[in-house]
Amino acid sequence: MTASPLLSLPGAVQEESGSVAVHYGDPLREQRTLAEGAGLVDRSDRDVLVVPGADRLSWLHSITSQHFERMADGAGSEALVLSPNGHVEHHLVVAELAGTTWADVEPGTGAGLLAFLERMRFMLRVEPALVTGAWAVLGVVGPQAPGVLAAAGLPAPEREYGVAPAGAGFVRRMPPLGDGGSAVFDVLVARAELxxxxxxxxxxxxxxxxxxxxxxxRVEARRPRFGVDSDHRTIPNELQWLSTAVHLEKGCYRGQETVARVHNLGRPPRRLVLLHLDGISEDLPAPGADVLAGPRTVGRVGTVVRHHELGVVALALVKQSVAPDTALTVGGSSAAMEPEDAPAELDDTRAAARDRIRAVRSATIGR
Known part of the structure; x- marks a missing residue:
């Protein structure tokens, strides 16, 4: 992916292996901007696909986890492509507008998704295409984001996943980030107009x-990223995608049997949790690092960040049997699980889990 033109903004520091800015000189202040004001986030590294054609909604309905058949113009959603065994192969954020279904996906995954869609076309009237070279996504995030959009002459849909046309592109409202106060809007624009x-x-x-x-x-909100907070064994039931990207009342799509069976049993093999790390090491654990309970591997870490209020925190997939007060380590750092992420049957361990978090944080403060 070509480097974003927004890297020319003052203070921009490019991601080590990416095409957008990781920060503009003050990462913690920028977090506060998203939590209290309105920030412009360059998300132009995401791949963008379009699916025009008369059969697009019934076709997408049949090959993904989402209910597309009755999707109205101006609606959006999330959707998954699953393997026959129910493992997540692709995650899509979707917008339906003016006879075309748009999907944006994780950077670098668009070609693989397009190849899958092409294999599934058969004789249907659909024309999927990868259009990342022509279209780009920007994010406007924060409590003041609606006012910024209005001042810029762009619409701000009121309902989550609502989509409103904006020039040749659109604005789509997503679920909030952080503690719920930061509105999130994705703005699709022609790349030439970025x-x-x-x-x-x-x-x-x-x-x-x-x-x-x-x-x-995003980590604070427990919103996972495909390929970072998920792995080849991930099923939707382990993540919040079960509520945002899966329609539990539809059937007949690849992997549906696994999703329905695990949902009915109510106990997926792993769960997504927020981990608090001691932050003593300057090097953060990489996605995929083992979560250990003593010598035993009990999970994997996904995204690890330095949060302006929580310290070093991470999303992790851990075995369902791991109690929230378990002493954990990740990459040599002590870690404690957020007790609110525990299943109901483990409620009695939450007080001990809070004590463990305090101990982990005190280790950071005492550096």
């Missing part, structure tokens, strides 16, 4: 905000 649209939003009051700030609030 700089001009960013300038409009900055002039309207948004502040440049790097990907690290966005990631910090």
């Amino acid at each position: 700089t001009a649209t960013a300038d409009r939003l900055l002039a309207a009051g948004a502040r440049p905000t790097g990907s690290s700030a966005y990631e910090a609030l």
Whole structure:
């Protein structure tokens, strides 16, 4: 992916292996901007696909986890492509607008998704295409985001996943980040208009905000990223995607049997939790690092961030049997599980889990 033109903004520091800014000089201040004001987040590294054609909604309905058949114009959603065994192979954020279904996906995954869609076309009237070279996504995030959009002459849909046309592109409202106070809007623009649209939003009051700030609030909200917080064994039931990207009342899609069986049993093999790390090491654990309880591996870490209020925190998939007060380590750092992420049957261990979090945080403060 070509480096984003927004890297020319003052203070921009490019992601080590990416094409957008990880921050613009002050990552913690940028987090506060997203939590209290309005930030412009460059998400132009995401891949974008379009699916026009008369059969698109019934076709997508049959091959994904989401209910597309009755999706109205101006609606959005999330959806998954699953393996025959129910493992997550792709995660899509979708918008239906003016006879075309749009999907944006994790950077670098668009070609693989397109290859899958092409295999599933058969004789149907659909024309999936990868259009990342022509279209890009920006994020406007924070409690003041609706006002910024209005000042920039862009719509701000009121309902979650609502989609409103904006020029040749659209604005889509997503679930909030952080503690719930940060509204999230995805703005799809022609890539040729990326700089001009960013300038409009900055002039309207948004502040440049790097990907690290966005990631910090995403982790706080327990919103997973495909391929980072998921692995080849992940099923939807282990993540909040079961409620955002799966329609439990539809059937006849690949992997549906696993989803329905685990949902009915009510106990997936793993669960997504927030881990508090001691933060003593300057090097954060990499995605995929083992979560250990003594010598035993009990899970894997996904995204690890430095949060402006919580300290070093991470999303992790851990075995369902791990109690929230279990002493954990990740990459040599002490870790404690957020007690609120415990299943109901483990409620009696939450007080001990809170004590463990305090101990982990005190180790950081005492550095």
